[in-house]
Amino acid sequence: MADQAGDPLFQSHDPIFNRKELLHVGHVPEEDRIVGRDDEIESVAAEVGAITRGDPPNNVMIYGKTGTGKSLISRHVATRAQSAARGNEIDCGVLYVDCSEANTETRATRQMALSLKEQTGYEENIPVRGVGTMEYYQHIWEILEDFFDAVIVILDEIDKLDNSNILMQLSRAREARKTSAYIGVIGISNKVKYRETLDERIDSSFGHRELFFHPYDASQLREIMRNREDAFQPGVLEDGTIELCAALAAKKHGDARKAIEILKEAGELARRTGSEGVAETHIKQAQEVAEINRIEELTSGATVHAKLALYALASHIITGERETYKTREIYERYVDICELVATDPITENGLYRQLKEQAFLGVIESEKTGGGRSQGSYLLHRLVTDPKHIVKAVRRDSSLEELPPYDRLADSGGGAAGRDRDVDLSSFS
Ligand SMILES: Nc1ncnc2c1ncn2[C@@H]1O[C@H](COP(=O)(O)OP(=O)(O)O)[C@@H](O)[C@H]1O
Ligand SMILES: [Mg+2]
Structure with missing residues (x-):
């Protein structure tokens, strides 16, 4: 019998969560779970979309506070562009670089080269240490030349990068005959201030459009969370919890990531305390924990x-x-x-x-x-x-x-x- 197999030390069934992965930070929701960003999706697609027709794309810089969907929308559009391109028999690669980790030109180009190798049958060895930026660029240009017609490069949190040479290299690559592949760059920054320094750092070769993502309002946050309600077991979320979580998040920052994190933390709290449901008090406590964490981090x-x-x-x-x-x-x-x-x-x-x-x-x-x-x-x-x-x-x-x-x-x-x-x-x- 089924319950003979289970060790009573471990519950076979999570009383609170059903699909908790929907609340993980890195989770990329399916298209029909993306809320209130239709205009932004269209705008990003309008800049890089030429790639899908075999034409040169525009570069684009996206600015906005954290948790406004910049990373999500960029990846979403890039992936869709890639499959649309495939439909037109165009090989389009997608490169995602998190510049808060790969925060030097060498790290960023290394990551790009390795990721391109992984996406293709490129046979040359790419050393992870002991070589410089120029060698990584060399691999990048070769892979693009051999395997791709175009590539979309997402440089996320680009303000963390210690110099902007990479923008120049990418935007001049065709002109300098390094590769014939079209390259479209989507740069993302949480800091609007970066915009001023960008103009000083780069020349006109990185021609680009700019987009600004605004914080979500309470009704958008509510819908974003509603769309992930099935992260919880049916009936576990008590009435008003999502509304409260959305209202608190909208008042503070309009940050979807924080709102989702608080919802998840509230679930953890409910589970830890043996509650049958997630109630408003759990949301309030989770919000408090999040705020204390934030202050601790700031200080x-x-x-x-x-x-x-x-x-x-x-x-x-x-x-x-x-x-x-x-x-x-x-x-x-x-x-x-x-x-x-x-x-x-x-x-x-x-x-x-x-x-x-x-x-x-x-x-x-x-x-x-x-x-x-x-x-x-x-x-x-x-x-x-x-x-x-x-x-x-x-x-x-x-x-x-x-x-x-x-x-x-x-x-x-x-x-x-x-x-x-x-x-x-x-x-x-
Ligand atoms: N419009 C949206 N619809 C659904 N989920 C969203 C939306 N915007 C953001 N999210 C979710 O909120 C979190 C933060 O979004 P993210 O794209 O990382 O923000 P940013 O890059 O602007 O800091 C992610 O988990 C993402 O899935
Ligand atoms: Mg982001």
Whole structure:
């Protein structure tokens, strides 16, 4: 009998997930699961599509924040172009390079050469080390010449690449008689700023169009998640969970990747706690975990002093009555905290510079305020996120495990003692 075979230590059936792979980061959804990007798909296709008719393509740069579907749409269009080309007896290759990993010209060209070899019957050996960029280009041109009529090269997160020579090489290859294959480049950047530096870095040989992808709104995010509902067992997602997840994500960032990640994390939470369904509380908790992770990541390169300054500001906001605090107020509490964790404080000016850096990271917002004629102006700092999330993120730094609980902080000077809000301080540790 079936249940005799199963070891009771392992459930034979996942109570929450049905096809969890639909929620994996790298999952490329089928065409009918792609939502609200018809115009973008058509625009990208219009630039590179000439390849399918045996004509030269345009290059295109795609800009937009993370999670707006840039990678997905590029791969989707490239794959479709490849099969449309095949229908016209045109051999079109597709190369995808993640420049956040292959972040030098040598790494990027090596990856392209190896990937082309893999797609073809190219017999020459391509060494993975000990050779330079020129040799990789040589292989690329040869493979293109021997096996392809055209190729679409996706350079994802191109702003991470340490130089833009590769754009020049690719756009001049035909003219320079390196290969007769048509080459269409789709460059992708999360940073719109890259656009300015691109103009300085390249010459007119990389002629290109530009597209801008906008964040998703709540209804698009809802549909993106609805289309992956079958990642869960039937009936497990409670009413309103997807709506809540979409609303939270739309309000914060319009990032489809984060929305999907939160949905998945909510499922994990439900499973871990033995719940039968995924409820709104799971979404809220998952969202909180995601936010704490994000802050931890943002501040991971920051000094201990910057983290303590953040902690000081967060503690002021939690225990005080205001949302904004002066540099001096943050500094005073920071000095108190330093004493409690036996760390030598830096100067107020030094701390001020650290706060500015946090503003640069997007954790703090600072604003200059006129303090009246005699006082001069001063800076007011506020947190961009929930102070409790800051507290949790900072406490994850192993060197700050000794951070004191809040009640002791509020008592130790800093001016906030005695007017604590009605919060349960023990829940922050
Ligand atoms: N329009 C969409 N329809 C369905 N899923 C989407 C859509 N846009 C993005 N996604 C999903 O969201 C995640 C992030 O998309 P991605 O293309 O990687 O964003 P970007 O490259 O802009 O950061 C991926 O898992 C992707 O499958
Ligand atoms: Mg991407």
